[in-house]
Amino acid sequence: MNLLHLALKDLRLLFRDKMGAFFVIGFPVLLGLFFGVIFKGPDSSSGGSGKISIAVVDLDNSPQSTKFLDELRKNEGLRLEIDENEAARKSVRLGQRSAMIVIPTGFGQKAGLLWEEQPEIQIGVDPSRVAESAMLEGMVMQAVATLIGDRFQQPTMFLPSVTQARESLKGNQEVDLATKLVMGTFLNQVEQMIEAADRVQASNQATGDGGGFEINFANVKRVDVTREVNPSSVSGQLQKIRSDWDISFPQAMMWGIMGCVAGFSMSIARERSRGTLVRLRAAPLSKTQVLLGKALACFLACLLVMLMMTTLGVVLGMQPLSYLKLAVAGLVTSFCFVGIMMTMSVLGKTEESVAGTGWAANIVMAMFGGGMVPVMFMPAFVQSLSRFSPIYWALRVVEGAIWRDFSWAEMLPAILVLIAIGLIGTIVGANILYRRDD
């Protein structure tokens, strides 16, 4: 019970110290958010969905323009967002969207009619997105082609155009009589063909056969040509990442834990320099209980940090693959860093010396272990050095649970390393503390 009193007192002291609390909570959260945004990279216009974001300005607002946009939306790679002309242009210029499409007034009257001059569809694409530009133009052409097909599915839509052509031919003095005769005959036949087609379509619709003409400009079928990558390569690892926060939040957890380690290692020196250690040792407690109380407080603080970071990460979109494995990762990581805290607490005799050496050790561990730059992005020789950092092993188990999809067998080596570090650190630190206080 005394252990719990000691631990709760230390946790209370930790969170009463505003700067200490900042390094345990505030700083890691800011770091996680910062690196999360950085890892999101320049493709922020996709909104993280992998789609090309397109601003659409529909000046026509006709059934045909709506149909055209519906066709475009069928492309999984596009995300259309209706906007005003100026706002759309500005969003592309600011890099918030990849491109803009302007559908002109009168689009619905002429689009899909082969003999009419086609309405001008304006496309504005971010110049840095050459590939997307060509792809978008192809998708626009495909949507227009669909409108042409639609026109043929409703043959009577062509009749007003035939009547208008006949009137135009009749009143034109520049066309000679023979030509008028031939053209008039042609238009009559077109009219009869349209009426016949309409009858067939009506008949098919009545019998449920579907109907009309169906025009396919190309018959495209996608085949699976997904590139095979080495799962341990950078690309292979990155393929597993499902959220912008998958890398940054485990890193943030490590910084929070390092904040706990620094805070609690200093607290042992502080107890000594401020005399409270004398009172604790004069109380009916063994030295072991005093040290275990400190260790328990550090352990609980580390777990709390991991829980908070996980919760925040999940709120932002992180989706841990296994909460059970993450819980185990949290327990062994916390245990490991309790041992490190115990050793760090004896690196100096004053608060200042412990704080200085503690943070220096933290930064070196983070630098090599992937707490700053993910290990996969490091040169090979630095990657081999990273194995000596506890942060590396802690990130292995945490990431293994969140996005690497590790099996228990894959997690086991890192778990054992973390437990070993925790045990060694606790034994070394406790022994030195015992001797020092005698």
Next chain:
Amino acid sequence: MLVIDQVVKRYGELVAVNNISFEIKRGECLGLLGPNGAGKSTTISMMVGLLKPDSGTVRLDGASPDSNATRRLIGVAPQALSLYEELTPRENLTFFGKLYGLSAAKLRDRVAWALKIAGLEDRARHRVHTFSGGMKRRLNIAVALIHQPTLLLLDEPTVGVDPQSRNHIFDWIEQLNADGMTIVYTTHYMEEAQRLCDRVAIIDHGKLLALDAIPQLLAQHGGQSVISGRLEHIPSDFSLPGTLLESDWRLESEQPFDVLTRLAQSGVRFGSVQIAGPDLEAVFLKLTGRVLRD
């Protein structure tokens, strides 16, 4: 109650406590008087089991202070303020009370009592770092008392304390002692020892130089009283004892009042007279050859 028997404690070459032996009776207030570095705090630390003697034994009611049961009998107020300054006095008292096994209503009652006697009831929810030196000292002692110890060890409890808080602490200690609590009080202020302690142990360079009740110490080691004064008239044929420098007169005597009566009867007229009796300062000077606050 507390027996210190031939205790020695060394720090390397330095002998901090050199073969000290004494016994403290139940209900007694014993003063450990000596200059800084004399070995008082080291002795206190061995009494509470914080330090192990290199040789000799410390026994409280026959048991070693290492044991948890014995430690529950002891309350210690270290010389350095041993408080969590980011916590409130209530939180400090509650925390240490729990360490000594207090809980529930008993703990609440003791915390309320400690806050009251420390005069901190209205500051119970303020953090300790906002307190004055005197308030912190009072709380430091209150924490030592939270578990109702039978032996209270006070190590220089008035260092850096304003006169008002000092008097508060003195009244408090006298009341605790009157209620039967055994107190060991270390100080280098002889006035404190003279006011509070039944017996005084004089320690210097780790050695116990003398231990007795104050009147006995004064009688054995205090020397004579000193009479000093300004004389207005001396009869022409009178042989004045002592030293006279212009009209300032000084004389050491074991019977100062008899001397003054005899001089007055002889026609000596006094402008002013002072009699300074022997004190612990004089005792310390006699025993060590130097003044207490060196």
